[in-house]
Amino acid sequence: MADEDPAAKATLAATSWAILAILSPERELSGYDVKKVTEWSIRYFYWSPQFSQIYAELKKLEKLGLVTSRMDHDNGARNRRLYKITAAGLEAVTRWANDTPAEPPMLKHSVLLRVAFGNLAGPEKLKDLLQEHVEFAEDMLRQATHDAQVAETVDAWAYSRLALQWASRYYASERELALQMMKDLDEAEEAFGRSGGPGSAPAPRYWDEIGEKVNVEGKQA
Amino acid sequence: MADEDPAAKATLAATSWAILAILSPERELSGYDVKKVTEWSIRYFYWSPQFSQIYAELKKLEKLGLVTSRMDHDNGARNRRLYKITAAGLEAVTRWANDTPAEPPMLKHSVLLRVAFGNLAGPEKLKDLLQEHVEFAEDMLRQATHDAQVAETVDAWAYSRLALQWASRYYASERELALQMMKDLDEAEEAFGRSGGPGSAPAPRYWDEIGEKVNVEGKQA
DNA sequence: GTGCTCATGTAAGGCGTTACATGATTAT
DNA sequence: ATAATCATGTAACGCCTTACATGAGCAC
Known part of the structure; x- marks a missing residue:
């Protein structure tokens, strides 16, 4: 619980923001809970991080002063650490949601x-x-x-x-x-x-023409 | 020129296979060329790696004996290294295409x-x-x-x-x-x-119910 | 009491990016 | 001459996964 470095707020990766956003209803959650939430909804459009990463992210967020944590003994209970968003965290994640342009979606199909x-x-x-x-x-x-x-x-x-x-x-x-x-x-x-169409031919030498055919014509970024 | 470790063939990441597949028409390509090919087609459904990664991958493939390389002076030409797939490489990438199950697509939207x-x-x-x-x-x-x-x-x-x-x-x-x-x-x-619907309310405390509502009902993997 | 799920981590390493450096060729 | 593009890399670092370890409660 310490840094509060405002520059860091801008440079967090999307995964960190997602976890912080999950904590944004001001409710205490364990790493396990966070994982369950990602499994419930986020995984459909933004994959789902591993437990180990979630624990690491939570630690990082705590070091940045965006969340705090305490151990839970009351509950049942095995030992579990509960995380809660701080005022700074709430402000940071709200700024992220409002001021950061969305990255282009990334697909690996x-x-x-x-x-x-x-x-x-x-x-x-x-x-x-x-x-x-x-x-x-x-x-x-x-x-x-x-x-x-x-x-x-x-x-x-x-x-x-x-x-x-x-x-x-x-x-x-x-x-x-x-x-x-x-x-x-x-x-x-x-x-x-069954002539030499797709599937049978070794399909040689196509890159020769790529340069000429492709580069010139389309592609306005 | 060297390793030929057959175990390694099974454990390459999809990106390595993609690059090897690009080289599978037995044609000499530079790292730059490979990048252009990924930009031309693969990026639409499988992103596009950075130059530095492509160069690194090519080196790795060479160490595994799946491609060979030589310097090119004839062509123009600046110094460029040309890579060509080997017999072992062709066999490995063919086995990959035929015997490896496809990973589930991954989306980060x-x-x-x-x-x-x-x-x-x-x-x-x-x-x-x-x-x-x-x-x-x-x-x-x-x-x-x-x-x-x-x-x-x-x-x-x-x-x-x-x-x-x-x-x-x-x-x-x-x-x-x-x-x-x-x-x-x-x-x-x-x-x-303008009542307290989406967008205005701080939307507190929802995870209480997630456990009960979600876990039991659906989800057959 | 055995095995399953809950829960929390550590360690190692690979994947992938950003930033930087360099030099040569081509276009203006 | 200057700038842009071609071309090849290195270094550093962060993201993310896999594998492993541990222990506590719960079901049978």
């Missing part, structure tokens, strides 16, 4: 990566992967829809509900896009027949 | 994170962020569509084309989802009027 390098595996393998992805999307869709319904029961969760509804639609779309890709693969297979 | 913590900022601020996101999605949509058209001109890019078409649809959907969210926010505002 392994399935699409496989598709892009489909010549290494062939369309059948890709369709297997896509089928699995469809099931994954359906699973997430179901869970997000359920959690969104839970969020309807409490007024204070209104924004979480909106985010979870977005997630429902997102995973529904993810499902459709995968199904569409499977169709596209079928069509491509038919078009190429 | 800062805009949705803001929505989920909307009580810290209010609906007007959120709508600004969403409007910016709409423009971002439109920009990506335009670029992906352009690059997909470029990919149509070369047979060997068939899979890249499919991936880029997917990206077009993805960013179109991203746009729609953001617009829908803006509508939802408007409706929520109207419903709550």
Whole structure:
């Protein structure tokens, strides 16, 4: 409990802000609780950090004076450390929410990566992967829809509900896009027949032309 | 030239595989070239690593015997190091493509994170962020569509084309989802009027109920 | 009493970024 | 001549994960 360095407020990573935001209703939470909250909602659109990271982040936030902590013995109870946001923390996280531009979303879609390098595996393998992805999307869709319904029961969760509804639609779309890709693969297979289309040829030498074709034309940042 | 450790093949990270896959058409590429390829297609669905990381990855791949390199003087030319995949590398990346299950896609959507913590900022601020996101999605949509058209001109890019078409649809959907969210926010505002709905209340104490409401019901992994 | 979940961490290391440095070529 | 781009890196650091360790309560 000490630093209060105002410069640090600006340089926290999004994960730290997320944890601080979870603590922003002025309620005491343990690291375990924080993890549960991320699992409940945030994981659908912003992954979910590991326990070890959450504990480390909480310590960091405490050193910055944005949260305080105390040990809990009353409760049951195993030993657990409870964290609570400070006035400085509340002010910092509010400034973050109001004054910081959002970073561009970042996506690492392994399935699409496989598709892009489909010549290494062939369309059948890709369709297997896509089928699995469809099931994954359906699973997430179901869970997000359920959690969104839970969020309807409490007024204070209104924004979480909106985010979870977005997630429902997102995973529904993810499902459709995968199904569409499977169709596209079928069509491509038919078009190429068993001649040297996608999947059979070693697909050599394409970068020659990339420079000329790509660089000039599009791309206004 | 050296290690050839077969165990290592299984434990490379997706980024390494992506770079190796880029080199899989047996063509000599510099680190700079690799970066350009990622910028051309992969960035739409799997971000784009920094130069420094690409150079580091290439060195690592070389130490593993999956690529070889030589200096290029002929070409123009500044000094540049050209990398080429080895037989071992080709075999390893093919095995990766065929035998490794795809990891679940990972998304870090800062805009949705803001929505989920909307009580810290209010609906007007959120709508600004969403409007910016709409423009971002439109920009990506335009670029992906352009690059997909470029990919149509070369047979060997068939899979890249499919991936880029997917990206077009993805960013179109991203746009729609953001617009829908803006509508939802408007409706929520109207419903709550200027009474203590989203945006005004400090939204206290919600985690009490999370344990009871959430844990039991849904969630089959 | 055995195993499961709750709960809190430490240690090691890989992934990935930012910042910096350098020099050569190309464009103006 | 000057600036911009091409091209290749190094250094430092922060983010994040995996693996491991520990102990306490609870279910059977």
